[in-house]
Amino acid sequence: MSISTATATPAPRLRRPRRDIGPLDYTKRAWMRLLLAVNFVFLYFPIVALIAFSFNDSKRNITWQGFTFKYYTQAFNNNALQDAFTNSLMIAAISTAVSTVLGTMLGVALHRYRFPAKDVVESWVHLPIVIPEICMGVAMLALFALIKFPLGLATVIVSHIAFSIPFVAVVVRARMAGFDLSLEEASRDLGANQWQTFWNVTFPYLIPGAVAGGLLALTLSLDDFVITFFTSGPGSTTFPIKIYSMVRFSVTPEVNAASTILIVLTLTLTVVAMAMQGRGGNKKI
Amino acid sequence: MTEKPGIISIRNVSRRFGTVTAVHTVSLEIGEGEFFALLGPSGCGKTTLLRMLAGFESPTEGEIVIAGIPMLGVDPNRRPVNMVFQSYAVFPHMTVEQNVGYGLRVTGVARAEAAERVKEALSLVKLGGFEGRMPSQLSGGQRQRVALARALVKRPKVLLLDEPLSALDAKLREAMQIELVRLQKTVGITFVIVTHDQDEALSMANRIAVMEAGRVRQVAAPADLYEFPNSRFVAGFIGKLNLFEGRVAGVQDGKLALDIKGLDRIAVPFDGHASGEIAIAIRPEKLRLDRQPSAADRIGVRGRVSEVAYYGNESHVYLKTDDGTSVTANVPNSARSTRPTIVVGDELWASWDAADTLVLTE
Numbered sequence: 203m204s205i206s207t208a209t210a211t212p213a214p215r216l217r218r219p220r221r222d223i224g225p226l227d228y229t230k231r232a233w234m235r236l237l238l239a240v241n242f243v244f245l246y247f248p249i250v251a252l253i254a255f256s257f258n259d260s261k262r263n264i265t266w267q268g269f270t271f272k273y274y275t276q277a278f279n280n281n282a283l284q285d286a287f288t289n290s291l292m293i294a295a296i297s298t299a300v301s302t303v304l305g306t307m308l309g310v311a312l313h314r315y316r317f318p319a320k321d322v323v324e325s326w327v328h329l330p331i332v333i334p335e336i337c338m339g340v341a342m343l344a345l346f347a348l349i350k351f352p353l354g355l356a357t358v359i360v361s362h363i364a365f366s367i368p369f370v371a372v373v374v375r376a377r378m379a380g381f382d383l384s385l386e387e388a389s390r391d392l393g394a395n396q397w398q399t400f401w402n403v404t405f406p407y408l409i410p411g412a413v414a415g416g417l418l419a420l421t422l423s424l425d426d427f428v429i430t431f432f433t434s435g436p437g438s439t440t441f442p443i444k445i446y447s448m449v450r451f452s453v454t455p456e457v458n459a460a461s462t463i464l465i466v467l468t469l470t471l472t473v474v475a476m477a478m479q480g481r482g483g484n485k486k487i
Numbered sequence: 488m489t490e491k492p493g494i495i496s497i498r499n500v501s502r503r504f505g506t507v508t509a510v511h512t513v514s515l516e517i518g519e520g521e522f523f524a525l526l527g528p529s530g531c532g533k534t535t536l537l538r539m540l541a542g543f544e545s546p547t548e549g550e551i552v553i554a555g556i557p558m559l560g561v562d563p564n565r566r567p568v569n570m571v572f573q574s575y576a577v578f579p580h581m582t583v584e585q586n587v588g589y590g591l592r593v594t595g596v597a598r599a600e601a602a603e604r605v606k607e608a609l610s611l612v613k614l615g616g617f618e619g620r621m622p623s624q625l626s627g628g629q630r631q632r633v634a635l636a637r638a639l640v641k642r643p644k645v646l647l648l649d650e651p652l653s654a655l656d657a658k659l660r661e662a663m664q665i666e667l668v669r670l671q672k673t674v675g676i677t678f679v680i681v682t683h684d685q686d687e688a689l690s691m692a693n694r695i696a697v698m699e700a701g702r703v704r705q706v707a708a709p710a711d712l713y714e715f716p717n718s719r720f721v722a723g724f725i726g727k728l729n730l731f732e733g734r735v736a737g738v739q740d741g742k743l744a745l746d747i748k749g750l751d752r753i754a755v756p757f758d759g760h761a762s763g764e765i766a767i768a769i770r771p772e773k774l775r776l777d778r779q780p781s782a783a784d785r786i787g788v789r790g791r792v793s794e795v796a797y798y799g800n801e802s803h804v805y806l807k808t809d810d811g812t813s814v815t816a817n818v819p820n821s822a823r824s825t826r827p828t829i830v831v832g833d834e835l836w837a838s839w840d841a842a843d844t845l846v847l848t849e
Contacts, residue, residue, distance in 0.1 A: 387543055388576035388634075390563040392590030392641060402593065406580045 249465065256458035273455040283460060286444035293355065293430075293440060294423040297362035302416035304363070305370025309415075310408065312371065313378035330368045338365060339432035346433065353435030361433045362423045369422060370415030377411025410478050417475035421468045493518040494644055494677050495540065500549030501701075502535050509535040511701035512549070517645075517694075522671050522678045524688035527698035528724070533681045536698075537647050540679065541570045554644045569638035570647040573654070575630045577622045577637075583609070584618040586633050590641045608640035611673065628659050639674060646671075648680040652687060664691050685725045689713065697721050718849040719766060728768040728845075729814050735762050743846065749810045753786050755844040768845040774816035774837045776804060776829065781838030790814055792833045804829055806837055 223230045229238075256274070260267035277283055312324055330338060342361045346353060381404070389399040427442045434443060441464060448457050495517040502510040510532040517523045525533040538544045539551060542563035551558045554567050569590070578586050587608055591601040609615050612632040622630055631651065638646055651667070652660045668691050671678045682688050688695045689709040696706045697720075705712060705721045716722035719730070733747035742754040743761060755767070781787035790806030793813075799820070806814040814837050818829070829835070 382574055382576060384572045384574050384576040385578060387541075387563070388570070388572055388578075388637075389589070389593075390543075391541055391568075391570045392593065392637065393564045394589075394593040395562075395564055398593045402589070403578060 252458050253462050253465070256455055256462045258455050258458075261454065262452070273459040277456050277459040277463070280456070282439075283441075283444055283448075286439045286441045289355065289438060290424055290441040293358050293362055293438075294420050296359050297366055297423045298416055298420040300359075301363045301366035301419045302370050302412060305367040305415055305419070306374045306408065306412045308367060308371040309374025309411070310378060310404070312375050313381070327368050327371055330365045331372070335365075335426075335428040339429040342429060343432040353433060353438070355438040357433045357435065358430055358438050358440065361429050362426065365426075365429060366419035366422055369418050370412070373415035373418060374408055374411040377408050377414075381407055414475045414478045417471050417478065421471045421475070424471075425464060425468050493521070494554055495679070496550075496552040497536070497540075498550045498552070500536070500539065500546045500551060502532070502539060502544060503547045508701050510539070510546075513698075513701075513703050514549075515696055515703065515706065517677060517679060520675055520677060521694060522668065522692045523680070524692035524695045525679065525681045525698060526685060526688040526695050526724075527683065529683055531698040532701040533683075533698050534649060537570075537649055537679065537681045540645070541568060541647055542566050567644040568647055569641045569643040569645075570649065571631070571634045571638050571651050573650045575627075575634040575654075577625075577630050577633050579622050581622075582618065583614065583620050583622070583625070583633050586622070587636045587640050590637060604640050605636075608636040611639060611670065612636045627654055628663065631655070631663070635670070639670075643676065645677045645679060648678060650681055650683070652682070652684070660687075667691060689725070697724060699724075713770075716845060716847070719768075719847045722768050722845055722847055727771050727815065729771065729774070730766055730768045731812070732764070732766050735765055742841075745846075749808050749812045750786065750788055753841065753844075755786075755841045755846060757846045759846070759848065761846060761848050766847045768847055769839050769843060770845075771803065771815045771817040772801075772819075773839050773843045774814070775839065776816050776818060777836045777838065778834075779836065781836050784841070785838040786841055786844065787836050787838035788812075788814060789834065789836055792829055792831050792835060795827065795829055795831060797827075802827075802829070804835075806835060 228234045255266075257269050257271070258266055259270035259272070308327065312320070312327070317323075339361075342357070342364070343353075346357050351357060385403050385407070386399050389403045390396070394402060425442055426440075427446065430440050431443055431446075434440065439447075441460070445457055445460050445464070448454070448460070493516040495515070497513055497515040497517075500510060500513050501508065513532075513536060525536060527533045535544055539546055540553070540558075542558065542561060542565075545559070556567075558566060578589065581589065584605055588601050588605045591604060596604070605618075606615075609618065612635050614629065614632050614636060617625070617629065617633075622633065625633065631654075648667075652663055655663060664687060667678070667680075680688075680692065689712075692709060694706060694708055695712055697704045697712065699720050705717045707715070712721065713725055716725065722728055723730075731747045731749060733745050733750075736744040736746045736752060738744065739754050741756075743757040744752060744754050745765065745767065746752055747767060753767075775781070775785075780789075788806075788808050790808040792804055793807045794805040796803040796805070797820075801817050801819045804816045804818055806816065808814060816837050
């Protein structure tokens with residue numbers, strides 16, 4: 203309706219009356235709902251199909267033959283897959299532990315202190331987040347080649363730590379943005395030294411941020427492919443890389459089963475990470 | 488203050504942030520057991536001064552001595568003072584009891600003694616029974632009591648309060664003013680409060696330092712500050728004023744003769760030194776309004792009522808004199824009546840006793 207219509211008589215209703223739909227009630231409109239549904243199908247159908255076909259009782263993944271768990275058993279009994287999974291877990295555990303500690307320290311430092319060229323440091327911290335993974339992988343490979351460091355578990359772990367730190371730092375920093383600095387001053391005023399103040403006041407506040415950042419690092423490490431691909435050597439094959447090499451032969455339901463396990467694992471961790479962040483936000487005064 | 492040095496001696500203290508001078512050569516002696524207020528508009532340096540006492544800022548120049556010990560280079564955790572923060576800074580992840588006991592725990596006070604002192608401090612601020620509550624379950628006023636108990640449990644020589652009442656609503660604020668005075672009398676230690684609220688300072692403190700742009704303009708007891716301000720700034724900042732500009736004409740019968748714009752030559756008692764351009768001021772509640780010219784022994788000015796603001800207990804009457812000067816008079820509504828006695832347009836004489844005139848040389 204045009205704005206210039208200033209007459210008091212109502213315009214004849216040409217459309218079906220929209221009962222109780224406010225201008226911002228987008229989810230009540232049919233076309234909007236349809237668009238939403240199409241989007242969801244587009245985004246999630248491949249994943250749903252992947253999971254569904256992991257239960258398919260057929261050697262090839264084209265037609266549905268019947269329900270079975272046998273490819274899960276097969277995947278679990280695949281020694282190479284097991285080794286890759288163990289590698290992934292170990293890499294993820296170590297890189298998460300290290301990057302959470304370093305990333306938290308970085309996040310706190312960026313929030314807390316003023317130092318020369320802080321702005322530069324801050325933007326460089328974000329670099330590994332925005333830089334294409336392929337570049338990071340090649341750069342890592344070049345570095346290790348330059349210093350003649352043999353590729354293996356160690357190089358993968360170092361690379362994972364390197365790209366996880368910024369994510370942890372960013373999450374911790376965001377958490378610290380809501381921190382009232384007078385809490386630290388109050389602690390000092392009441393007789394605590396800097397060390398006591400950090401552990402009694404600052405640290406309890408940033409725990410949700412550190413945990414969320416750590417879970418993010420864990421997820422990133424578990425399903426990283428590109429950087430790992432460049433930096434892994436013999437004996438350090440990770441789960442995603444193993445799946446990729448299996449796909450090169452044929453997409454069997456076993457691959458689907460293995461992928462499903464990875465999806466469930468990362469999804470769980472992500473949900474926990476989000477829950478931690480949410481909880482931290484609610485507890486704030 | 489020439490007698491024994493106080494619990495706090497601030498000597499020629501300045502604090503600069505880059506090119507900005509927040510505190511400019513301030514010297515103050517604060518005595519033991521005083522309720523001392525630092526009063527001034529925002530940005531006058533009062534909070535910076537308080538933070539220097541607490542140890543969160545260090546003076547660029549000058550010296551601070553607390554309880555006989557120079558405070559240069561002494562960390563906040565080693566000073567015999569404790570602070571109540573404007574935001575209260577109650578630790579959100581600790582219960583009331585843990586909050587109050589924190590300062591004892593980190594300094595290694597024995598558990599049994601600490602428990603005893605926490606209990607005592609909580610009953611002092613009337614928070615007995617709240618030990619297990621989390622700060623999120625407390626009201627603003629209760630959180631402030633936690634902050635108070637947490638500071639007092641340390642038995643400081645001086646308690647510093649940074650705008651402690653600014654976050655409370657008007658009713659609670661008045662109750663808390665009385666409460667703070669009671670608390671200070673009970674524990675007997677020196678309180679130093681920073682405030683921008685003149686009523687707060689006047690009603691609570693024994694002595695007030697009025698600050699402006701980093702400098703202390705006047706230090707005096709509340710009544711002295713109100714009735715004998717030493718400058719236009721202090722007179723204007725504390726309470727309301729009717730200000731008249733003029734010149735000194737000379738001395739006449741031991742009184743100061745003044746030529747004031749809008750008034751005739753007046754003579755006021757004054758025992759200081761004054762010459763040249765000068766201002767006089769009169770407080771609105773010291774004016775009397777009459778329908779006919781005032782008595783000869785009073786200083787009077789004629790005006791027309793331009794507005795009347797009714798406040799229940801009193802009315803503020805705004806007059807415009809013939810030369811356009813505004814004069815405000817506060818008239819108590821002492822008789823029970825709903826019919827206004829003064830209405831807009833009335834022609835009245837505002838007058839005051841010459842002895843009530845404030846002569847402001849600066």
